[in-house]
Amino acid sequence: MLRRRFIQKTRLYSAITANNKINKLKRIEDIPTLKQFPIIGHSYLFFPGAKYQLERLTEAVEDISAKLGTIFKLNLGGTNLIVSTDADHTEALFRNEGKYPIRPAFPALLHYRRVNYGSVGVVPGNGEEWYKYRQGVMPLLKANLVRSYRQKHEEIADNFVEYIDKNMNRMLILEDVFTHLLKYTIEAISVVSPGHHFQCLSNYNNNNNNNNKEDIIDIITASIDFMDGLHRTFTGLPIWKYYKTVGYRKLETSHKTIHKIVEKHLKELDKDKPEIIQTTNSYMHSLFSNTSYNWNDKLMLSMETFLGGIDATATTIAVTLHYLAHNKDVQDLARSECIQDNTRLPYLRACVKESLRMCPTGGANSRVTIADTNIGGYLIPKHTLVLPFSSVTSNKPEYFDKPGVYRPERWLRDSNCNVHPFASLPFGFGARMCPGRRIAEQEIVVLLMKVSIVANILSLLLVSCITDMIGI
Numbered sequence: 001m002l003r004r005r006f007i008q009k010t011r012l013y014s015a016i017t018a019n020n021k022i023n024k025l026k027r028i029e030d031i032p033t034l035k036q037f038p039i040i041g042h043s044y045l046f047f048p049g050a051k052y053q054l055e056r057l058t059e060a061v062e063d064i065s066a067k068l069g070t071i072f073k074l075n076l077g078g079t080n081l082i083v084s085t086d087a088d089h090t091e092a093l094f095r096n097e098g099k100y101p102i103r104p105a106f107p108a109l110l111h112y113r114r115v116n117y118g119s120v121g122v123v124p125g126n127g128e129e130w131y132k133y134r135q136g137v138m139p140l141l142k143a144n145l146v147r148s149y150r151q152k153h154e155e156i157a158d159n160f161v162e163y164i165d166k167n168m169n170r171m172l173i174l175e176d177v178f179t180h181l182l183k184y185t186i187e188a189i190s191v192v193s194p195g196h197h198f199q200c201l202s203n204y205n206n207n208n209n210n211n212n213k214e215d216i217i218d219i220i221t222a223s224i225d226f227m228d229g230l231h232r233t234f235t236g237l238p239i240w241k242y243y244k245t246v247g248y249r250k251l252e253t254s255h256k257t258i259h260k261i262v263e264k265h266l267k268e269l270d271k272d273k274p275e276i277i278q279t280t281n282s283y284m285h286s287l288f289s290n291t292s293y294n295w296n297d298k299l300m301l302s303m304e305t306f307l308g309g310i311d312a313t314a315t316t317i318a319v320t321l322h323y324l325a326h327n328k329d330v331q332d333l334a335r336s337e338c339i340q341d342n343t344r345l346p347y348l349r350a351c352v353k354e355s356l357r358m359c360p361t362g363g364a365n366s367r368v369t370i371a372d373t374n375i376g377g378y379l380i381p382k383h384t385l386v387l388p389f390s391s392v393t394s395n396k397p398e399y400f401d402k403p404g405v406y407r408p409e410r411w412l413r414d415s416n417c418n419v420h421p422f423a424s425l426p427f428g429f430g431a432r433m434c435p436g437r438r439i440a441e442q443e444i445v446v447l448l449m450k451v452s453i454v455a456n457i458l459s460l461l462l463v464s465c466i467t468d469m470i471g472i
């Protein structure tokens, strides 16, 4: 039924563009906007001490949208962009993104990787270059491949439960939860890529003879620096082109660390016979056997898969623990499901979806239009940057009844809730959708299952730390 609706809508959009109704669309100049100034545009709204903060963009968009409506224009850093909080607009944008969807490039990352490694990977680029690398990460979306890591992920989650037990203080509080969760996600993704099991959680008895210890600390630092460097170089002026800014240096140091560690393990893996990798690590096998990649490409894709999985997955676990802790009834239902039958876990999966609806890890899924496109009755010209603000859309009462209430039931198949398919897109959409989605979901669900089963009140004890960390 829903699928039929998608197809009808897609046809509708192309029809509008195809026939002359295009003339009836409003112009981009008619889209509401705020007062702006020459050169700085709307940047003044985000200056230090000004009304909004770039770090809290969701709040800014909510506020501006309340004044101007569901679609408005901003000019930031010299770039004109269209912001929308309407799920139909999101649908119109994504349904017209074409074979090579364009996301704003990360020029600093692109430059650094091209100069130093001769290979850029999936995240920063666009067009045919992006497509080439994208093929390398596509196997991650295969259900069988993800399932082949399930047992390992369960073992790591078991270790994490034991680790929590050993690291709680006398008040039964686990402090600095996020760092501990990062250790879990590093360990869980490491068995997929680079295919070497980093033992991050084995130091719980302070008798650690684990030879990875320094690597683990370096990886945590690199993961944090990478995200920070990406943010700084993307949002700031491109001064990195002239000298190495803080943001650029963070990209550099994080890459050096991850490159060194991943390369070491890839070389070990390369010595193994292909049949051995095939049975032990399906993802690395698919990467190694792909003849269109040279060594640097394989290394870059392995680094990207490794880095891509750490921060967002840990944040999602933290957010879900937070909501479960605050919603005892939901927590009880999730726990009884885990105890009865821990195979498919539809309710626990719905909890993760609901957490990502209320608090997605990224605010917007942006695209650059590849052709003139009708968005909300406006003719948006080719090459315009559009930001559908999913974090605002997914918290609107138009799309979710009582959006401030944590209600995983709305995601269950037999619920009567008719969720707009573009109202909550925590993993993006289409050809550029997050390739790590299934791996991340498995890591998250397996950990929550293990924690729920053994620890009745554990998540309640985690509340304060998690709330502080993510600021919900």
Ligand code: HEM
Binding pocket: 103, 122, 123, 134, 137, 140, 189, 304, 305, 306, 308, 309, 310, 312, 313, 316, 361, 362, 365, 366, 425, 426, 427, 428, 429, 430, 431, 432, 433, 434, 435, 436, 437, 439, 440, 441
């Ligand atoms: C809960 C955890 C995660 C969330 C919420 C998340 C979210 C996202 C989002 C929103 C995008 C942009 C999609 C778009 O533009 O349509 C993305 C892209 C990406 N993610 Fe994830 N992600 C998560 C975990 C992972 C993991 C575990 C990996 C690696 C295994 C990964 C690797 C990537 C890569 C390589 C891209 C770039 C894809 C492309 O440009 O084609 N992510 N992710």
